[in-house]
Amino acid sequence: MKLDLDPEYEAFRADVSETLTKNRHLAPTSEDKGYKNARRIAWQKLLIEHGLAARTIPKAYGGYGGEADILKARIIAEEFARSRVPGPMAGQGISMLVPTLLELGTEAQKQAYIRPTIEGEMIWCQGYSEPGAGSDLAALRTSAVEDGDHYVINGSKIWTSTAKQADMIFCLVRTDPAAKKHEGITYITFPMSMPGIEVRPLVDMTGSANFNEVFFTNVRVPKSGVIYQPNKGWQVANATLTHERGMLGDPNATKARFLELVTLMKGESVNGQPLIANPLLCDRLMQLQAEVYAMQANGLRITTSRLKGEQAGIAGLIVKLNGCDLNHEIARLAIDALGELGILYEDGEHLRSDGSWQWRYMYDLGLIIGGGTAQIQKNIIAERGLNMPREPKLAKA
Amino acid sequence: MEFALSEDQRMLQDSLKGVLSQSASLDQIRKIAVGDAGAVRALEAALEDFGLASLLLPEAAGGLGLGLLDACLVQEALGYHIAPSRFLASALAAVALADNPGLLGGDAKFALAVTEMASRRDGAGLSLKAGKLSGTALLAISAEEATHLLAADAKGGLHVVDAAGAKAAPMQTIDRTRTFHAVTLSGVKVLSTAKANDRFLAAARLLAAADTLGAAQAMIDKAVAYAAERQQFGRVIGSFQAVKHMCAEMAAKLEPGRALIWHAAHALDIGDAEGPVMANLAKAYLAEAGTFIARTATEVHGGMGFTDLVGLHYWFKRIGVNRQLFGSPEQARQTAAQLQGLVA
Numbered sequence: 001m002k003l004d005l006d007p008e009y010e011a012f013r014a015d016v017s018e019t020l021t022k023n024r025h026l027a028p029t030s031e032d033k034g035y036k037n038a039r040r041i042a043w044q045k046l047l048i049e050h051g052l053a054a055r056t057i058p059k060a061y062g063g064y065g066g067e068a069d070i071l072k073a074r075i076i077a078e079e080f081a082r083s084r085v086p087g088p089m090a091g092q093g094i095s096m097l098v099p100t101l102l103e104l105g106t107e108a109q110k111q112a113y114i115r116p117t118i119e120g121e122m123i124w125c126q127g128y129s130e131p132g133a134g135s136d137l138a139a140l141r142t143s144a145v146e147d148g149d150h151y152v153i154n155g156s157k158i159w160t161s162t163a164k165q166a167d168m169i170f171c172l173v174r175t176d177p178a179a180k181k182h183e184g185i186t187y188i189t190f191p192m193s194m195p196g197i198e199v200r201p202l203v204d205m206t207g208s209a210n211f212n213e214v215f216f217t218n219v220r221v222p223k224s225g226v227i228y229q230p231n232k233g234w235q236v237a238n239a240t241l242t243h244e245r246g247m248l249g250d251p252n253a254t255k256a257r258f259l260e261l262v263t264l265m266k267g268e269s270v271n272g273q274p275l276i277a278n279p280l281l282c283d284r285l286m287q288l289q290a291e292v293y294a295m296q297a298n299g300l301r302i303t304t305s306r307l308k309g310e311q312a313g314i315a316g317l318i319v320k321l322n323g324c325d326l327n328h329e330i331a332r333l334a335i336d337a338l339g340e341l342g343i344l345y346e347d348g349e350h351l352r353s354d355g356s357w358q359w360r361y362m363y364d365l366g367l368i369i370g371g372g373t374a375q376i377q378k379n380i381i382a383e384r385g386l387n388m389p390r391e392p393k394l395a396k397a
Numbered sequence: 398m399e400f401a402l403s404e405d406q407r408m409l410q411d412s413l414k415g416v417l418s419q420s421a422s423l424d425q426i427r428k429i430a431v432g433d434a435g436a437v438r439a440l441e442a443a444l445e446d447f448g449l450a451s452l453l454l455p456e457a458a459g460g461l462g463l464g465l466l467d468a469c470l471v472q473e474a475l476g477y478h479i480a481p482s483r484f485l486a487s488a489l490a491a492v493a494l495a496d497n498p499g500l501l502g503g504d505a506k507f508a509l510a511v512t513e514m515a516s517r518r519d520g521a522g523l524s525l526k527a528g529k530l531s532g533t534a535l536l537a538i539s540a541e542e543a544t545h546l547l548a549a550d551a552k553g554g555l556h557v558v559d560a561a562g563a564k565a566a567p568m569q570t571i572d573r574t575r576t577f578h579a580v581t582l583s584g585v586k587v588l589s590t591a592k593a594n595d596r597f598l599a600a601a602r603l604l605a606a607a608d609t610l611g612a613a614q615a616m617i618d619k620a621v622a623y624a625a626e627r628q629q630f631g632r633v634i635g636s637f638q639a640v641k642h643m644c645a646e647m648a649a650k651l652e653p654g655r656a657l658i659w660h661a662a663h664a665l666d667i668g669d670a671e672g673p674v675m676a677n678l679a680k681a682y683l684a685e686a687g688t689f690i691a692r693t694a695t696e697v698h699g700g701m702g703f704t705d706l707v708g709l710h711y712w713f714k715r716i717g718v719n720r721q722l723f724g725s726p727e728q729a730r731q732t733a734a735q736l737q738g739l740v741a
Contacts, residue, residue, distance in 0.1 A: 001466060001663045002399045009398075071398060266739070276739050279731075285739075286730035287685070290657070290678035297656035300400035307398075315656065318649040378645035379638065386621050386644055389636040 003300070009071055016079045019050050027086045035165045041120045044089050052076055053088030054118040057098065062115030070306050081252055091162065093117040093124030097170050097189075100239050104228040113168070113189075125192070127157040127171030127214060128237065135376050137172075138181045138234060142216060144173035144188065146223075151175070151188065153196075153219040159370065163199045163212035166192045172233050179231065187233035190221040206362045207346070248371045249323020251292070251299040257330050257360075258292045261285070264353070265337050275337045284333050291326050295319075314385040321377040324368045331361035400659070402470070409452075410470045414477065416447050421480035423708050429481060430573040430711070440480060449484050453491040458502035465492070465600055466662035469607035473658075476611030476719075479711045481575045483507070485604055486539035490547050492600045493555050493591045500545060500557055500589055508543035508560055510534035510580050513551065514598055515724030521579075522551045529584040530556055536722075540565040540578040548582070555593040558585045571714040595736060599665060599673035601723040602680035607658055609687035609719045610651070612712045616694035617647045619709065623698050634697075643693050650686040657682055677733040681726040687716040 047053035057063020080087040116122035133140040142155025176184030196219040201209030265275040305312040334357040335342035420443035428436035454460020490507040523532040543560040562585035565578040624635030664672035695702035
């Protein structure tokens with residue numbers, strides 16, 4: 001057990017901290033809205049140049065070209081959080097498509113897509129879920145029928161975030177309806193500007209449209225958009241799903257929210273008494289703190305496993321389930337602590353924290369469901385972590 | 398950075414588990430639970446052979462000078478096998494007397510009377526007058542055959558007295574594998590005094606949490622194994638999602654508790670200021686997770702879980718006792734809030 005870092009890493013931390021301090025005046029502010037804001041793109045390029053974004057992506061594709069180093073990645077994330085300097089761009093193109101291309105894309109695909117994607121000039125959306133294929137993703141039915149050098153795509157996708165803004169989509173389509181359900185799927189990319197694509201915003205319980213529905217009617221897509229091979233899309237998608245699950249439930253983000261809750265409970269008063277002085281609220285706060293500490297320690301354990309090239313086992317499988325639940329519970333306590341004022345939303349006098357606690361309480365419920373529902377996570381923990389038997393397949397009716 | 402057990406720590410725990418799977422089989426534990434003195438002695442002898450007593454003794458006193466993380470690993474193994482042991486009391490004596498280890502070595506066997514540090518009920522509590530300790534302390538640990546008693550007074554002092562001066566009356570708890578006593582002292586001379594600081598109570602609570610970690614892990618293992626064998630409706634019950642999800646929930650609650658205990662123990666070992674906060678929160682976390690697992694693992698076993706035949710209730714009761722030992726989860730959370738200056 002050794003929790004301090006070697007001098008090499010402490011020096012690296014100091015470098016990162018200095019870079020952020022020196023350049024923070026160039027960072028985008030709340031004024032810089034929108035996906036292709038010039039200041040945001042310039043900031044992203046600066047971060048890449050200093051190895052604080054796209055760190056392990058080869059120089060040839062526009063990245064920094066650094067070696068994979070879990071501790072350095074961790075230090076960078078911690079320094080962004082600590083300094084409160086805006087971090088690198090995120091999004092499904094950067095976090096899911098780029099790693100997939102690096103692993104399975106052709107040279108031409110890597111050359112065409114990686115640089116603009118990581119620099120924020122090319123926005124992507126993900127076409128996976130369908131109205132009839134949620135937890136059972138492999139049941140997807142959007143069809144792609146060969147026609148010379150093209151596929152003709154018909155069907156629809158749902159839960160597509162950033163579909164309105166996206167230049168491109170990476171999409172799972174059924175290319176062989178006769179094959180077993182996992183074996184007839186192809187992973188394909190194409191521009192969202194193609195004729196026959198319609199995007200409809202999907203308003204959710206938060207009141208905003210964080211997601212969309214996307215409809216395809218005879219969309220003609222060149223075969224060159226296929227990633228890896230036709231009918232191998234399930235394997236390709238699994239490579240990216242691993243990346244998505246890694247993003248949900250980050251314990252450092254949870255800790256930051258917990259600290260906001262502590263600040264709220266120390267600063268707010270009811271009947272002339274600080275909220276923190278209410279023993280029942282304080283007890284709930286401590287219950288959550290125990291879980292925050294536990295998930296942070298669990299995260300350290302996972303990092304160590306990765307450093308050693310070992311599987312993290314159950315410690316790794318529970319992160320999405322526990323982390324998303326904990327975020328939701330933190331928001332719930334904040335709302336309860338605010339009491340009657342906790343129900344205020346969107347705008348107006350007396351509103352606290354811009355209404356973000358209610359927004360998070362709702363949005364976090366979406367994350368408990370999205371990215372593999374809590375129930376699917378429990379199946380995974382039981383089957384992969386505890387080696388419990390799979391559900392027997394139903395005989396076809 | 399390395400957040401993992403060392404090779405030595407893994408070996409310590411594995412070899413202790415090896416000894417316990419022989420010497421603390423459920424058959425042996427059942428004998429101990431009905432007061433079979435031979436069974437009690439056999440387990441004690443096996444643990445003595447293993448050298449449990451010397452692990453935490455300072456090197457100056459002839460021990461190995463191991464830390465709280467090692468102690469947690471030992472306590473976890475004991476909890477896993479629901480083995481009664483003097484280890485908890487002697488480990489805490491080593492923490493209390495770290496600056497004055499003279500009394501620890503040799504054949505000293507410590508009993509522990511510190512319940513009133515967290516909770517005074519029924520007029521219990523010890524008071525110090527002119528170097529002598531008087532009063533009654535409830536639910537003292539390892540009082541049988543003790544040579545020394547480590548006892549807390551009402552003002553936050555910890556004192557060592559000769560155990561021969563204390564009158565011990567058994568207190569029957571739900572857990573028949575471990576004995577608890579009310580000890581009464583009438584002006585017993587204090588041999589040594591230490592301050593009952595945050596670190597001591599934190600260490601006590603952390604070790605209780607580690608014991609629950611082991612006991613709860615055993616219950617999960619048993620539930621998963623049972624679900625893989627028991628058949629209903631023509632299939633093993635572990636293939637039903639209802640059962641699978643119960644098991645997944647148990648694992649998802651317990652596994653972060655393991656990391657939390659490691660982190661808290663390490664923080665206490667290196668004197669990190671966050672150590673006592675983490676240890677108190679670990680006590681509360683494992684109390685809640687343990688209670689959930691004790692119930693859920695019993696339910697996975699269906700009716701058999703409720704019977705004495707399977708013996709699952711020994712683990713259920715071990716976890717139930719640990720939950721209250723050295724303070725309830727509510728008290729541990731209150732201590733954590735106080736240590737952070739969040740409440741007075």
